[in-house]
Amino acid sequence: MSHIKHLLKTPRYGGLLALVLICLLLPLLLQNAYQFDVAIKVGISAVVVVGLNLLIGYTGQISLGHAGFFGLGAYSSAILTVNYEWSALAALLAGSVGVGLIAFVLARPILKLKGHYLAMATLGLGIIISIVIATEDWLTGGPDGMGVGPFMLFDYEIYGEKAWYWVVAALLVLSVWLALNIIDSPVGRALRAVHGSEVAAQVAGIDTTHYKVLVFVFSAVIASVMGSVFAHYSGFVTPTEAGFFHSIELVTMVVLGGMASTYGGILGALILVLLPQLLSGLEDLEMIIFGLILMLTMIFMPKGLLPTVTGRLKGGKA
Amino acid sequence: MSAEFLQYLFTGITIGAIYALVGLGFSIIYNASHVINFAQGEFLMIGGMCTVALVGTGLPMPVAILAAVAVTAVAGLALQKFAVAPARNAEVVTIIIITIGASIFLRGLVQLVWGKEFHALPAFSGDEPITIGGATILPQSLWVLGITLVIVVALSWFFNKTLLGKAILATSHNPDAAKLMGINTGFILLISFGLSAMLGAIAGILVAPITLTSYDVGIMLGLKGFVAAVLGGLGSGAGAIAGGLILGIAEAMAAGYISSDYKDAVPFVIILAILFFMPSGLFGLRGTERV
Amino acid sequence: MKPWSQIIGSLTLSLVALSPSAWAADNIKIGSFLAVTGPASFLGDPELKTLQMTIEEINAEGGVLGRQLELVHYDSQGSAGKARTFVKRLIDSDEVDVIVGGSASGETLAVIPLMERSGMPFVSLAGAVSIVDPVKRWVFKTPHTDRMAAGKIFAHMKQNGISQIAMISGTGGFGKSGLKQSKEVAGEYGIKILSSETYGPKDTDMTAQLTKIKNTAGVQAVLNFGFGQGPAIVTKNYKQLGIQVPLFQSHGVASKKYIELAGDAAEGVKLPASALLLAEQLPEGDAQKPVIMAYKQKYEARYNSPVSSFGGHALDGLMLVVNAMKQAGSTDKEAVRAALEQTRGYMGTAGEVNMSEKDHLGLDLTAFRMLEIRNGSWQMVN
Structure with a gap:
């Protein structure tokens, strides 16, 4: 008991409890299917961002291609369930295993690269995936995308915004729990060392490449699973899900919310999904204001929103 | 050489020269500040759009071009002064996001002021194609190639022979030492953004008659320029030029001989292949990481 | 945990701001x-x-x-x-x-x-x-x-003795779908598509694809399915390469902007479009004329x-x-x-x-x- 109490007092696991509470209470505030839809979109992005944040925030590796993995997951589910009549769960698993393998094979040559070269390589990877999806229209429906059936779990159909809300909320809590475990494990300490200085970590006898590969694969698989979830929830997938802009959006969520801050990433996802909805009435001004908000936040809070705000509230410097 | 091959080569070199100019812009800023400026493509767009708008008001073309280059340079200076400089101690990704924010902002601004439509700029010296060995090339392509050559020569003179150019190089190699030598590194960074913006504007104006221009024309050209810069090795001027030309020619050849469907994937396949075997690009320095 | 749960709380409130507005x-x-x-x-x-x-x-x-x-x-x-x-x-x-x-x-x-x-x-x-x-x-x-547009164009080609064509289309949704429909209906009009090339939505030069078409023997006409700036660049490149056979566009370019962007190169290009573009040229008494x-x-x-x-x-x-x-x-x-x-x-x-x-x-x-x-x-x- 006292052990659990102690855990809850640590900011990390106390945060998990708060997240669970928010997920439980939020539906009371949501009034219609559209608001649930926005909440689900936030959730789906947030889960991907939790995984990506491990990579960017804790290992210091940039990926500008994670939407590619998301897209692969989405299209695996779409193609396998629609064209080959697989069950939704089997398709989701097959997609994530496939993406995991691809990520594993590519991880070593890609993660050998540093800084901007790594950014370029992951960006290229993502773009190649989206071009293939858009071009092979006999399989994928081409640029106009393809419809996807509902998610049948055995005989039960997950249908409607409310059902999906609970699925996504559960996945979000699960992913945060997994991430916190990784962060607090010996692996996690090694990861933070990698971000600090790779050479120093190597000198200390840590197999940095091994950990980087692990996190890269983990974050790719999470992206793939959420791609599958997205495909079934929205009932429609297009190549833009795998595209460059989606990748940039995901990275922006991480950086805006706070690198190496698991909850910060969730906040980033919340803001980036909500902002276009809030700005939608501004028509021609939307881009200007969106760009401005992005710039100003990063200029004045370079560590990201959540770390900066918590830092200020604690009275210290962020 | 068959006429067909020659035609692909002309096409590739023209577009490759533009990639090279954009890549040079990336390299100059990277050299001075180790920042990758994702708003580089927007400089190109502002140059083209501003020229179109000024020509539309009745200004003669040369005046419009000079004014557009000046406007873009101011945009570059402002970007450094107000967006990049205040965040100079931030992480690489943070600065990338700032420049992405800036690119969205600039696109939004241009769209608001000059509209969403595509515009055509008249070619500098007519549209009558020139036939060489059975292939054709537009006079505008010769302008692109000629001016790219002039810029390359001018830049190499600037960096190797002038005090300011040497100061920029010194800052890029070792900012602290440069500061000790009395170089105003803040000013150097400002200058490099201005210079890079001017390069972008010139590229944008040169291609506008061939590719047309609009508020979002910078996205793809900026991305390809980034690929060119990385392909050649970040920070290497010669590398950016080689990278740009390789990309342009590879794209044209791929569209002609392989499949136009996958033409756009070709640059990225090349860059991945090269990075797997040469992690610092073709001409990049194999740097050691600071501990 | 307190500070940021407050933030998230206040942000969830902003979701409420998106609720149905009490308009008339x-x-x-x-x-x-x-x-x-x-x-x-x-x-x-x-x-x-x-x-x-x-x-x-x-x-x-x-x-x-x-x-x-x-x-x-x-x-x-x-x-x-x-x-x-x-x-x-x-x-x-x-x-x-x-x-x-x-x-x-x-x-x-x-x-x-x-x-x-x-x-x-x-x-x-x-x-x-x-x-x-x-x-x-x-x-x-x-x-x-798009199927009707393809049919209209092919019917016109057939009337003018054209039976072998090449296509160049955008890889965006419009071009892809247009290409597919064209391939499906071509047979009905006795049209053979000898070669088919594509270009990306942001492409700035199509001379490579058009050179390939130019060198395809037997092509009597070229059809470009696409919208936006792509068809304008295709048209300019078409003229640059001096391709002599007629160029057809789809209804995707049915706006004055296309003519403005392609300039002289657009002369002689044919396309199907609604009567709106020809309002003044419609004969008096045409039932559609007053509407348009x-x-x-x-x-x-x-x-x-x-x-x-x-x-x-x-x-x-x-x-x-x-x-x-x-x-x-x-x-x-x-x-x-x-x-x-x-x-x-x-x-x-x-x-x-x-x-x-x-x-x-x-x-x-x-x-x-x-x-x-x-x-x-x-x-x-x-």
């Missing part, structure tokens, strides 16, 4: 999502302007069924994902009575399941034939399909830019819905849907519309005309 309850709400910005903005921009202008005009004349029309519009930027969210917002949060919108086929196809599920009468402004074939209960559309002249004059006077057939699709969509409401005598969704399906003899910018249970488009090829660009302007050809 007795207005008829016309929902719309259009690609007003982004690569398809040349479609969405005139469409939105047309909707705004026409709704103002209808309201000034007393509205529909004694109620005022209210436009609830979101900019989809042509993205299927954004369109889906906005359509949910229109249906669940704004609670609109009917939706007229969807500039591009991709965004339209992506929202069809939502319309069908919630029973929302929906008139699409996009081209793909798959929007109304097979027929969906709640989905209608106004523009001619009125729209053209109002639009051009108000926005100081030439009409395109795209804005016309929005006018047709809105008027079909308005007429259906008048016919049904209510805004009840099922009644409006049934009345839309009963549309007979409505004369719009795209031609005479006769819908039925089996046809939610209601157009035939007669109102589709072949045009040729001469002296920087449209000329009818036969």
Whole structure:
């Protein structure tokens, strides 16, 4: 008991409890299917961002291609369930295993690269995936995308915004729990060392490449699973899900919310999904204001929103 | 050489020269500040759009071009002064996001002021194609190639022979030492953004008659320029030029001989292949990481 | 944990701000999502302007069924994902009575399941034939399909003794779908497609693809399926390479902007388009003439830019819905849907519309005309 109490007092696991509470209470505030839809979109992005944040925030590796993995997951589910009549769960698993393998094979040559070269390589990877999806229209429906059936779990159909809300909320809590475990494990300490200085970590006898590969694969698989979830929830997938802009959006969520801050990433996802909805009435001004908000936040809070705000509230410097 | 091959080569070199100019812009800023400026493509767009708008008001073309280059340079200076400089101690990704924010902002601004439509700029010296060995090339392509050559020569003179150019190089190699030598590194960074913006504007104006221009024309050209810069090795001027030309020619050849469907994937396949075997690009320095 | 849970709390409150607004309850709400910005903005921009202008005009004349029309519009930027969210917002949060919108086929196809599920009468402004074939209960559309455009062009080619062609098309949704439909109907007109090339939506040079076509033996004409700046660049490159066989474009370039962008190179290019572009050239007594002249004059006077057939699709969509409401005598969704399906003899910018249970488009090829660009302007050809 006292052990659990102690855990809850640590900011990390106390945060998990708060997240669970928010997920439980939020539906009371949501009034219609559209608001649930926005909440689900936030959730789906947030889960991907939790995984990506491990990579960017804790290992210091940039990926500008994670939407590619998301897209692969989405299209695996779409193609396998629609064209080959697989069950939704089997398709989701097959997609994530496939993406995991691809990520594993590519991880070593890609993660050998540093800084901007790594950014370029992951960006290229993502773009190649989206071009293939858009071009092979006999399989994928081409640029106009393809419809996807509902998610049948055995005989039960997950249908409607409310059902999906609970699925996504559960996945979000699960992913945060997994991430916190990784962060607090010996692996996690090694990861933070990698971000600090790779050479120093190597000198200390840590197999940095091994950990980087692990996190890269983990974050790719999470992206793939959420791609599958997205495909079934929205009932429609297009190549833009795998595209460059989606990748940039995901990275922006991480950086805006706070690198190496698991909850910060969730906040980033919340803001980036909500902002276009809030700005939608501004028509021609939307881009200007969106760009401005992005710039100003990063200029004045370079560590990201959540770390900066918590830092200020604690009275210290962020 | 068959006429067909020659035609692909002309096409590739023209577009490759533009990639090279954009890549040079990336390299100059990277050299001075180790920042990758994702708003580089927007400089190109502002140059083209501003020229179109000024020509539309009745200004003669040369005046419009000079004014557009000046406007873009101011945009570059402002970007450094107000967006990049205040965040100079931030992480690489943070600065990338700032420049992405800036690119969205600039696109939004241009769209608001000059509209969403595509515009055509008249070619500098007519549209009558020139036939060489059975292939054709537009006079505008010769302008692109000629001016790219002039810029390359001018830049190499600037960096190797002038005090300011040497100061920029010194800052890029070792900012602290440069500061000790009395170089105003803040000013150097400002200058490099201005210079890079001017390069972008010139590229944008040169291609506008061939590719047309609009508020979002910078996205793809900026991305390809980034690929060119990385392909050649970040920070290497010669590398950016080689990278740009390789990309342009590879794209044209791929569209002609392989499949136009996958033409756009070709640059990225090349860059991945090269990075797997040469992690610092073709001409990049194999740097050691600071501990 | 306290500080940031407060932040998240206050942000969830902002979600509440997105709740249905307490607007005048007795207005008829016309929902719309259009690609007003982004690569398809040349479609969405005139469409939105047309909707705004026409709704103002209808309201000034007393509205529909004694109620005022209210436009609830979101900019989809042509993205299927954004369109889906906005359509949910229109249906669940704004609670609109009917939706007229969807500039591009991709965004339209992506929202069809939502319309069908919630029973929302929906008139699409996009081209793909798959929007109304097979027929969906709640989905209608106004523009001619890409399949019809291909048919019109091939019929014209056949008349002029052309039987072997090459195609170059954009890799965007419009070009891809156009290419597919062209391949499907080519046989019916005895046309053989000898070579097919593509270009990306942001491509800046198509000489490589066109060189390949130029070197394909036996090509008697080239057809370019695409919209936006792509076809203008194709046209310029076509002239640069000195290709002698005639160039055909699709209805995707049916706006003055294309002629402006392609310049001299556009001379002699042929394309199918609605009569809107030829308003003045229609003979007096043509039943369509008064409709399109009125729209053209109002639009051009108000926005100081030439009409395109795209804005016309929005006018047709809105008027079909308005007429259906008048016919049904209510805004009840099922009644409006049934009345839309009963549309007979409505004369719009795209031609005479006769819908039925089996046809939610209601157009035939007669109102589709072949045009040729001469002296920087449209000329009818036969």
